[in-house]
Amino acid sequence: MSTQTVNTAALGGAKPKAPVQKEDAMLLQKEMINRNYHELATARQTGRKVSATFVPGNLNELLMCFDFARSLPETNALQNGLRKKSGKMIMDAERDGHSEDVCTYVKADLGMMLQGQVGPTGEPLPTPDVLLLSYTGCFTFMKWFELIRQKYDCETVMLHVPYQGDGHINKNMRDYVVKQINENVIPTLERVSGVKFDIDRLRGYMRESVKSEENLVNVLQSAKHRPSPIDGYFGAVYYIGPIFTAFRGMPEATQFYDVLWQEVQERMRLGKGPVTPEGEIAEEQYRLVVEGPPNWTSFREFWKMFSDEGAVVVASTYAKVGGVYDFGFRHDPEHPIESLAEYCLGCYTNLNFPQRIDMICKYLDEYQADGLLINSIKSCNSFSAGQLLILREVEKRTGKPAAFIETDLVDPRYFSAANVKNRLESYFQMVKAKRVAAAAAH
Amino acid sequence: MAVADIVARCGNLFEDLSFSAVRDWKAAAPGRKAVGYMPIYVPRELIHAAGMLPVGIFGGGDQLEVIQGDAYYQSYICRIPRSTIELGLTGRLDLLDGMLFPSICDVIRNLSGMWQILFKDKYVRYFDVPQNYQDSVGGAFYVNELRVLRDELAKLAGRAVSDDDLRKSIAVYNDNRRAIDELYDYRAKKPWQAPTAEVYLVLRAGLVLPVEEHSKLVREYLAAADAEPRARRDNARVVLTGAFCEQPPLNLIKSIEMAGCYIVDDDFMLCFRWLLGDVPLEGDPLENLSKAFLHHSASTASKYDVHKEDKGKPLVQSVKHYGAEGVIFAAPSFCDPALLERPMLQGVLKKHGIPYTAFKYAENTGQMAPIREQAGTFADSIKLWSAV
Ligand code: SF4
Ligand code: SF4
Numbered sequence: 001m002s003t004q005t006v007n008t009a010a011l012g013g014a015k016p017k018a019p020v021q022k023e024d025a026m027l028l029q030k031e032m033i034n035r036n037y038h039e040l041a042t043a044r045q046t047g048r049k050v051s052a053t054f055v056p057g058n059l060n061e062l063l064m065c066f067d068f069a070r071s072l073p074e075t076n077a078l079q080n081g082l083r084k085k086s087g088k089m090i091m092d093a094e095r096d097g098h099s100e101d102v103c104t105y106v107k108a109d110l111g112m113m114l115q116g117q118v119g120p121t122g123e124p125l126p127t128p129d130v131l132l133l134s135y136t137g138c139f140t141f142m143k144w145f146e147l148i149r150q151k152y153d154c155e156t157v158m159l160h161v162p163y164q165g166d167g168h169i170n171k172n173m174r175d176y177v178v179k180q181i182n183e184n185v186i187p188t189l190e191r192v193s194g195v196k197f198d199i200d201r202l203r204g205y206m207r208e209s210v211k212s213e214e215n216l217v218n219v220l221q222s223a224k225h226r227p228s229p230i231d232g233y234f235g236a237v238y239y240i241g242p243i244f245t246a247f248r249g250m251p252e253a254t255q256f257y258d259v260l261w262q263e264v265q266e267r268m269r270l271g272k273g274p275v276t277p278e279g280e281i282a283e284e285q286y287r288l289v290v291e292g293p294p295n296w297t298s299f300r301e302f303w304k305m306f307s308d309e310g311a312v313v314v315a316s317t318y319a320k321v322g323g324v325y326d327f328g329f330r331h332d333p334e335h336p337i338e339s340l341a342e343y344c345l346g347c348y349t350n351l352n353f354p355q356r357i358d359m360i361c362k363y364l365d366e367y368q369a370d371g372l373l374i375n376s377i378k379s380c381n382s383f384s385a386g387q388l389l390i391l392r393e394v395e396k397r398t399g400k401p402a403a404f405i406e407t408d409l410v411d412p413r414y415f416s417a418a419n420v421k422n423r424l425e426s427y428f429q430m431v432k433a434k435r436v437a438a439a440a441a442h
Numbered sequence: 443m444a445v446a447d448i449v450a451r452c453g454n455l456f457e458d459l460s461f462s463a464v465r466d467w468k469a470a471a472p473g474r475k476a477v478g479y480m481p482i483y484v485p486r487e488l489i490h491a492a493g494m495l496p497v498g499i500f501g502g503g504d505q506l507e508v509i510q511g512d513a514y515y516q517s518y519i520c521r522i523p524r525s526t527i528e529l530g531l532t533g534r535l536d537l538l539d540g541m542l543f544p545s546i547c548d549v550i551r552n553l554s555g556m557w558q559i560l561f562k563d564k565y566v567r568y569f570d571v572p573q574n575y576q577d578s579v580g581g582a583f584y585v586n587e588l589r590v591l592r593d594e595l596a597k598l599a600g601r602a603v604s605d606d607d608l609r610k611s612i613a614v615y616n617d618n619r620r621a622i623d624e625l626y627d628y629r630a631k632k633p634w635q636a637p638t639a640e641v642y643l644v645l646r647a648g649l650v651l652p653v654e655e656h657s658k659l660v661r662e663y664l665a666a667a668d669a670e671p672r673a674r675r676d677n678a679r680v681v682l683t684g685a686f687c688e689q690p691p692l693n694l695i696k697s698i699e700m701a702g703c704y705i706v707d708d709d710f711m712l713c714f715r716w717l718l719g720d721v722p723l724e725g726d727p728l729e730n731l732s733k734a735f736l737h738h739s740a741s742t743a744s745k746y747d748v749h750k751e752d753k754g755k756p757l758v759q760s761v762k763h764y765g766a767e768g769v770i771f772a773a774p775s776f777c778d779p780a781l782l783e784r785p786m787l788q789g790v791l792k793k794h795g796i797p798y799t800a801f802k803y804a805e806n807t808g809q810m811a812p813i814r815e816q817a818g819t820f821a822d823s824i825k826l827w828s829a830v
Contacts, residue, residue: 099773099781101775101777101802103778133746139548140548142573143743143779143782147786150750150753153750158746158748160573160574162583163551165543165567166567172586172587172590173583175582176580180574180579183578183579184576352555352568353552353554354555354558354559378516381548382548384519385549385552386555406516
């Protein structure tokens with residue numbers, strides 16, 4: 001294993017910054033993402049059809065069966081956020097008539113279209129041939145693709161995934177999703193791509209998916225160790241990248257998760273903490289669980305506020321938006337379509353409130369965390385509506401301190417560094433005080 | 443009854459945040475139960491067939507002081523969930539034996555889980571409706587959901603719900619839908635005789651009254667309104683859209699009218715007008731409700747449009763059918779469904795040359811001057827336009 005230094009100025013950052021520390025796996029991940037953007041950029045030349053779909057409950061293995069190049073608009077938005085390009089896109093979309101109140105992922109995507117559809121890496125993104133509206137855990141998805149469809153004349157196919165309102169996946173829900181996949185999704189993808197569906201091909205991809213899934217869980221659960229060798233939120237963003245997007249089911253993903261798991265094991269063996277862009281965390285001071293997506297526009301600055309204090313996120317709900325693998329789900333090549341349905345139904349954003357609270361309490365316990373931090377995202381009703389109740393309930397049930405901060409995903413206007421930092425500092429003080437009180441009581 | 447008396451009665455029901463009408467109904471016979479529902483659509487026929495009273499809970503309006511509810515929501519989330527929580531936490535909804543949360547958006551969806559946590563002794567259900575409109579796919583799913591809901595409601599009511607019970611309830615709701623259609627047609631024909639501020643209150647009464655009584659009330663209002671000649675003003679005729687969930691304050695509706703607009707169609711209480719036309723009484727009642735939903739139901743931002751060409755069609759049709767001259771987009775602040783839908787609908791209106799204006803509101807908006815001004819300018823521009 002090696003830790004390398006990369007200069008972010010080359011990535012188009014505004015001012016030159018200190019060199020960024022990256023692990024091999026992170027570099028590999030970046031390379032994969034860039035390669036996917038290149039594949040998309042050259043799809044027309046290479047004669048490939050292009051699909052667009054959402055991250056939670058994405059049917060990547062199925063899309064691969066039809067040779068689609070695969071675009072994920074949320075990833076495009078977040079990559080543009082990381083590269084500090086999203087602010088202007090959002091304002092362009094607002095000038096074009098979109099409300100300042102709505103999800104900024106949508107506006108970043110529409111703004112990118114207005115700016116000529118140039119992707120995050122600077123290469124153009126093609127107009128999709130098909131929009132697969134896999135509607136898992138967010139109503140905004142539906143409007144998002146309807147909006148894109150109004151602009152482009154591309155085919156849209158809806159996969160409606162019912163919500164786990166009572167905390168269970170039942171047969172009716174599963175049958176409904178399976179039927180839609182068989183009767184709507186597959187025929188549409190066949191027609192658009194001109195490729196006949198081969199279920200054995202799907203099985204093959206799923207076999208590959210399982211390997212990555214196993215290793216992802218190993219990596220995420222390594223944070224149960226003290227010190228944690230990973231950061232389960234900021235670091236996990238890199239770890240979940242390939243499996244939550246266009247790579248699940250590909251041998252590249254399997255290889256990536258092998259390399260990653262080896263790196264993490266090595267760190268555990270050496271008793272090392274996570275690698276952050278600023279370097280390794282020398283001493284783990286706080287172990288936290290985080291609920292809610294991160295902010296992308298000031299990602300590095302945000303992370304630094306934690307790493308400077310020795311705060312490590314040991315588990316996060318965000319790392320489960322593309323599958324709650326750590327609670328046992330795996331794609332099942334023996335029952336491929338049913339398992340696609342289970343996958344969609346089981347993503348984090350499709351869980352009801354009591355389930356979300358249970359999950360967080362479990363993490364606090366199993367990862368021996370000091371407390372919960374909620375990063376509430378202005379854009380995202382799906383995550384944010386009701387988070388203050390999550391905070392109260394978790395505090396009540398675990399007795400551990402919880403804190404609340406507010407930012408946005410890709411709208412830089414809603415990231416106030418000073419506010420966030422203040423909140424975090426007083427939160428860390430609170431954790432410390434609790435610890436002292438607990439020690440005195442023993 | 444004179445029109446003023448009917449409207450006053452409805453106004454009292456509207457303002458009564460302790461839901462006395464529901465309490466009275468429950469007290470009138472032993473063992474009676476009531477089930478609340480949020481906008482936009484739940485099959486009230488099922489609640490009715492179980493002998494219970496469906497009660498629409500559409501937020502707290504501008505009369506409710508929200509104190510506790512604000513502690514549950516960030517500033518960038520619409521008002522209706524916080525005022526509904528306020529109603530719950532202050533005991534005003536204790537009279538409800540259950541609560542249904544339809545699939546309208548992520549906020550209401552999440553509220554269903556919050557309700558499970560906050561009100562543990564109550565029956566709570568998130569009611570999912572299909573976004574796939576094929577009988578064998580979305581229909582099969584929906585019929586099963588209806589069956590589960592029927593069985594759960596029967597359990598709550600402590601009595602079986604037969605197909606015949608259901609047919610009777612469907613017939614009663616068919617009649618209610620007809621009465622409301624008559625009301626909308628009448629208002630469109632003579633908006634000066636049936637101002638929207640009144641029509642709105644008459645509709646709202648249906649959230650708390652038994653449906654049979656509501657149908658009667660609607661017809662009484664129609665007769666009374668027609669019997670009392672009122673001054674006709676040279677107002678612009680508009681369709682108002684986007685207010686299908688959190689409700690605007692009554693004053694806002696009045697302000698629009700005072701500013702020179704006759705509202706000739708709206709989506710305030712979509713649950714009453716969700717199913718278009720009668721649901722057949724012959725055959726399997728759940729299948730019939732499902733087919734009505736899949737093939738003959740209102741269009742709204744919370745529903746998927748299968749084809750690009752379908753977007754905005756019902757709005758354009760409404761403009762034509764009710765003889766409107768323009769559209770007012772009135773959406774609650776932070777309402778993702780309404781606000782994301784809006785540019786698409788505006789695009790369609792533009793293509794059809796139908797003028798529109800847009801603003802946002804909250805259920806507790808107090809300042810009406812800007813809205814009155816905007817609606818006034820819009821009305822003037824329409825009149826100018828038609829004079830050319
Ligand atoms: S509302 Fe949330 S989950 Fe939905 S698209 Fe926006 S950021 Fe994603
Ligand atoms: S007002 Fe809009 S965002 Fe708020 S609960 Fe209703 S539909 Fe959802």
